[in-house]
Amino acid sequence: MDKALLEKIIKNKNKKISFCLISQADINETVLVKNKEIDKHQFSEFIKKAINEDRLILEEINGKEWIFNPFNPPAKLIIVGAVHVAQSLSIIAENADFEVTIIDPREAFAAQERFPNNKVICAWPDDAFKEIDLDNRTAVVTLTHEPNLDDIALKNSLNSNCFYIGALGSKKTHKKRIDRFIEAGFNNKTLKRINGPIGLPINAQTPQEIAISIMAEIISSLRFQKESIEELRENWKNR
Amino acid sequence: MSNDPIENALEWLKKGHNVAIATVVKTWGSAPRKAGSQLAIREDGLMIGSVSGGCVEGDVVANALEIINTPASVRLLQYGITNDTAWEVGLACGGDIKIRIDTIKSNG
Structure with a gap:
């Protein structure tokens, strides 16, 4: 995570759209995926699940643990x-x-x-x-x-x-x-x-x-x- | 001031503080806060948000402060009734939680 990512998170929260943060559990790298990028993403299935169920998902994929942390607009x-x-x-x-x-x-x-x-x-x-x-x-x-x-x-x-x-x-x-x-x-x-x-x-x-x-x-x-x-x-x- | 951990973390970064964000990434059994819950920690120990009902925040902050001024990194922590430190920082409710800490540099 870095300052730019936090700024991006807040910007997208304010836009009131759904998005997802994805990271490998033990690696210091997080990406923000939103809108059309979701369908194209290799893990789109898990991203959609996290967003639809409005809960963070920790999933082992090919022997590696991935975190899918969804952000939804407020109810x-x-x-x-x-x-x-x-x-x-x-x-x-x-x-x-x-x-x-x-x-x-x-x-x-x-x-x-x-x-x-x-x-x-x-x-x-x-x-x-x-x-x-x-x-x-x-x-x-x-x-x-x-x-x-x-x-x-x-x-x-x-x-x-x-x-x-x-x-x-x-x-x-x-x-x-x-x-x-x-x-x-x-x-x-x-x-x-x-x-x-x-x-x-x-x-x-x-x-x-x-x-x-x-x-x-x-x-x-x-x-x-x-x-x-x-x-x-x-x-x-x-x- | 907002209670939102991310907003507070960004404010702290802008003021020149290094920060850490702890996120609950998995829960088993009866955990006090659901996965996705976050706690923002400033380098002087100030915190906003929560990852439990107050049971493990102290230890999470201590862990965050150990790595907050080192190059940006992550640390994974697990707490539960089976943990060796259960008496000190275990969850009273009997659940287990896994937490990830991300550190963020003010100059990064």
């Missing part, structure tokens, strides 16, 4: 509803290295001063979502309590690859929501993607505590394999 959190819970959630999400965007068409809520460190989009979810790529490293949370706002955001999310969808509201509210979505043509399996009532059941009371339970659920979705999440939820329910 994204889209919060629809610039409410009190959103203020706490944006702070803890950012601390967990998420890039946070807040959407609310209501100007009184979507005041930049309420979210000094985050991108705030004062628009309806339909319009706001046009400029957001809901990819598999994106979580969407709806907090408005207004079906006409939340539903638009949830429909956009269900039609995307985002890894987490959560909707604030009681069991009763969630049941009504599911009924509306079934009427709109969504099937039960798809609707299971919506976590509602939102958050892990830690009996959160204040906006700050609710934000923690939501963040814990988002992290569990990001870090667990799909099957484990179901298991986790069952275990929580049966405590």
Whole structure:
């Protein structure tokens, strides 16, 4: 490693692209591979695996140990509803290295001063979502309590690859929501993607505590394999 | 100031310090930080980041300081409950980790 490599790492992190550092385990030489170079690389299989699984891979290849250290852009959190819970959630999400965007068409809520460190989009979810790529490293949370706002955001999310969808509201509210979505043509399996009532059941009371339970659920979705999440939820329910 | 080890390492280099970056390259069992976690170390011992829950950082820093002012190099370290030094710097959680230290010269 040298100073130039560190500069290159930071430059590419700021560009928010995925890249990989490759070195032989015991040799002082590290290269940064990105974009088109990945496909052409002799170890492209391992580079892609490291990037896709977002974890460092140590692999023995032809008797030599190689390190594949991936760097991915931060996971994204889209919060629809610039409410009190959103203020706490944006702070803890950012601390967990998420890039946070807040959407609310209501100007009184979507005041930049309420979210000094985050991108705030004062628009309806339909319009706001046009400029957001809901990819598999994106979580969407709806907090408005207004079906006409939340539903638009949830429909956009269900039609995307985002890894987490959560909707604030009681069991009763969630049941009504599911009924509306079934009427709109969504099937039960798809609707299971919506976590509602939102958050892990830690009996959160204040906006700050609710934000923690939501963040814990988002992290569990990001870090667990799909099957484990179901298991986790069952275990929580049966405590 | 950012908590990012790489950003801090670069700042230190720009100010004329030699630095080292330790990276967790493999974990077995219940390790406190996942592979890829990094700790940046300045030549005076200041550190940012982590490679464990605090169990082995002291020894990693000591190893880094041994090589930080020699020509740029790497050193591999392994810690675990089976390690001879387990009582001093082993992992309380019972996991094993392998760490690589890279040194970087301010003038390189």
